[in-house]
Amino acid sequence: MADTAPEHPGPPKARVAIFISGTGTNMAALLYASRLPGAAYEVVLVASNQPAATGLALAQSEGIATFSQPHKGMDRAAHDQVMEAAAIRARADYIILAGYMRILSDEFVRRWHGRMLNIHPSLLPKYRGLDTYQRAIDAGDETAGATVHLVSTELDAGEILGQIAVTVQPGDSADSLARRIRIAEHQLYPQIVARYVARQYDAGWLLAQIRRMALQMPETEERESHGAPAWRTGGKSGKYFAHFADRHHGVPHVALLVKTGGQDELGALIDNDPDAFFRPAYYGASGWVGIILNRPGLDWDQVTYWLQRSWQSAAPKRLSRLFAAASEF
Missing domain, CATH: 3.90.1150.30 (Aspartate Aminotransferase, domain 1)
Structure with a gap:
């Protein structure tokens, strides 16, 4: 009988903590993508600054550990430290922001340099900050979209990792455009996260x-x-x-x-x-x-x-x- 070469296990999955503030639709897209064969990451924690965030209930129903800490009454750095501690306890390799409506302290961002990702609803560097859908419509843009980027100390200015374009339709409102961009985000975010966390083995x-x-x-x-x-x-x-x-x-x-x-x-x-x-x-x-x-x-x-x-x-x-x-x- 011929000898066969030993099988080498694939690279270990990256451990990611997802921070949310609301419904967590991007969190859900990331979570379900992590369960596909060959996924490069696993979700080990979903954390929020809003204890009533509906995304927490979804994560709990799927057997994912959750954590919440209201930010009201806490200074920014102190709240960041509490959230970060939860990610560290979960042994997260990366923090993924998915509708996390908090501006993070510079110290927190620096500690996770290269290991914290965010998705923004515009084709950066266009339209940093808020009201991105209406700003694209008002500018007469033919396309809008979403961008996955590394988090930096400057708002929405970190290295761009991937983008997806969405056509602005005649008669679009901010709400109608937002609905289509959200669908596009759900396709983009898991793919870019998987590619980024697996790069160290590529x-x-x-x-x-x-x-x-x-x-x-x-x-x-x-x-x-x-x-x-x-x-x-x-x-x-x-x-x-x-x-x-x-x-x-x-x-x-x-x-x-x-x-x-x-x-x-x-x-x-x-x-x-x-x-x-x-x-x-x-x-x-x-x-x-x-x-x-x-x-x-x-x-x-x-x-x-x-x-x-x-x-x-x-x-x-x-x-x-x-x-x-x-x-x-």
Whole structure:
């Protein structure tokens, strides 16, 4: 009987907390999408600043943990801390705002930088703030729509992750346009959330991050090596200092290969943290280590450290000395 390769489980689902203030129709769309096969996230909490919000009852009926804390009588930062604490207790990786009618404190937003998403009923950067439907009609726009974006300290100004356009019909009122945009939001939001939370396991996204970091090194160029992206110091005598490996040689890892100080250090890295490091085929014999990129909790500071160290080992001394001196400031 032929041997079969072991099956590797898919990436773990991201844990999301959804904040609402009312009926929670976008929350419902996100929740039901999370139950489809292959979903990239699970809803672990629905929280509200309105204890009577009907969306809380829906979440409870679907077996989702809920939390509420009225904001009346509390200053903004204190209320944010209470809501944040509920998300932390639920071990949420992300907070998704879905009709959460609160302006958040800058401190709260900064703590969740890159991990808090919102949906806004306009095609940003048009019409930040309120009354977006009427403003689109009054401007004579042919299309309106919705935008999913990262939450930033500036209102409705975070990085745009996705948009959907809705035609403005002749005779539209703010209410009629809002009804159609709401339907469009329900299609857009789950798709963008799923794509965003899964990006850390996507080889294309990981390659883009490594490429950006590698090309920040002085006099570095990208060249293909053995059919895969790689980076080397420039010039005719340039040396490779990093390789990108997307599940090469049968391993399940998307990885960055970098140079270590030799076999002793390579072995110690793998022994101390086998979930982060491995011995790559072919390259391992020369003291290169594989850093697993498609894993939960990837430490990008660690990736930066090894990328820079590997570059320094390959760069001409005139460059490595300058880089080391600059790093001291």
